[in-house]
Amino acid sequence: MQFKRQAFFTIVCVVIAGCSVKKNTWVSRNYHTLNAYYNVYYNGNEAFMSGQRSILQASKNDYTTLLPIYLEADKELAGKANSDMDVAIEKGKKLIAKHSITVKPKRQSGNTSERYKSFMKKKEYNPMVDDAWLLMGKAYTIKHENLEAINTLEYLNREYEGSAARFESMLWLSKAYINLEQYTNAEAALEGYDLAGNAPDELYGSYMAAYANLLVTQGKYGEALPYMEKAAKNTSKRWLRFRYNYILAQLYQMLGKNSEAAAAYKLVAHNNPDYEMSFNARINMASVVNSS
Numbered sequence: 001m002q003f004k005r006q007a008f009f010t011i012v013c014v015v016i017a018g019c020s021v022k023k024n025t026w027v028s029r030n031y032h033t034l035n036a037y038y039n040v041y042y043n044g045n046e047a048f049m050s051g052q053r054s055i056l057q058a059s060k061n062d063y064t065t066l067l068p069i070y071l072e073a074d075k076e077l078a079g080k081a082n083s084d085m086d087v088a089i090e091k092g093k094k095l096i097a098k099h100s101i102t103v104k105p106k107r108q109s110g111n112t113s114e115r116y117k118s119f120m121k122k123k124e125y126n127p128m129v130d131d132a133w134l135l136m137g138k139a140y141t142i143k144h145e146n147l148e149a150i151n152t153l154e155y156l157n158r159e160y161e162g163s164a165a166r167f168e169s170m171l172w173l174s175k176a177y178i179n180l181e182q183y184t185n186a187e188a189a190l191e192g193y194d195l196a197g198n199a200p201d202e203l204y205g206s207y208m209a210a211y212a213n214l215l216v217t218q219g220k221y222g223e224a225l226p227y228m229e230k231a232a233k234n235t236s237k238r239w240l241r242f243r244y245n246y247i248l249a250q251l252y253q254m255l256g257k258n259s260e261a262a263a264a265y266k267l268v269a270h271n272n273p274d275y276e277m278s279f280n281a282r283i284n285m286a287s288v289v290n291s292s
Helices: 002-017 026-058 075-099 114-120 129-142 146-159 165-179 183-191 201-217 221-233 238-254 258-269 275-291
Strands: none
Touching (some): 026 129, 075 129, 129 146, 165 183, 165 201, 183 201, 201 221, 238 258, 258 275
16 A cells, blocks of 8 residues: 555656646646646636735716726725735736746647647747736736736736637726726727737627727717727626616617616616616616606
């Protein structure tokens, strides 16, 4: 039995030694990808989502004014998530430090396929690393540490050009620039979001919301309207869909589009969001109907 334990321990040590980030093999890549996700990224992302829930739970809607598209735009409210965001940032840094693989694999003589050439040109061979950069950039943005957020997200976009994570990073980059009132840079980030037409469909509503946010923040309500319409229509999260529809109704009302406002308020009121939002939607629906 003692011999078997020693043999097992020896095998484990050999496998782990062969999985150094200084080696780029199929085994090392998969070992570090799995460890990066389950031992580091998962916990960091859980902390990030916990922080977002803290912001939502602490938020109080002021229905006398246009609701903000992003709750975390309020720096004081976003501070409720600081400890969770610190964990997310720490986990992101740990993942990159321990699991990044940048050394090239041994070249296969005779392999001239385009796929192989593309593989050999990669700067990073652990697909979780770009997600770690994104996680840190998002956490810095929520903490309103905007220069750190911008540096992190721009690094991701520069060094991981073909990464799926860069699409979401552009949306968060726009938030960080808006926090600094750098609207031209925020617009440039959003304009560069999908130049090649490869953005994932599931981010379409988020992109529309980000563009609406840029315009609303500058008081360009008429220009924001079509973006807000698409954001409300293409958002899958239930509570966020109600919030976007309520904001859409407010924009219609502000622009004198009373019939559209009434319809949007009705949609919110009849789909059972929280009591306060439903109550205010009904009040405003009656108001715009009577003023038509």
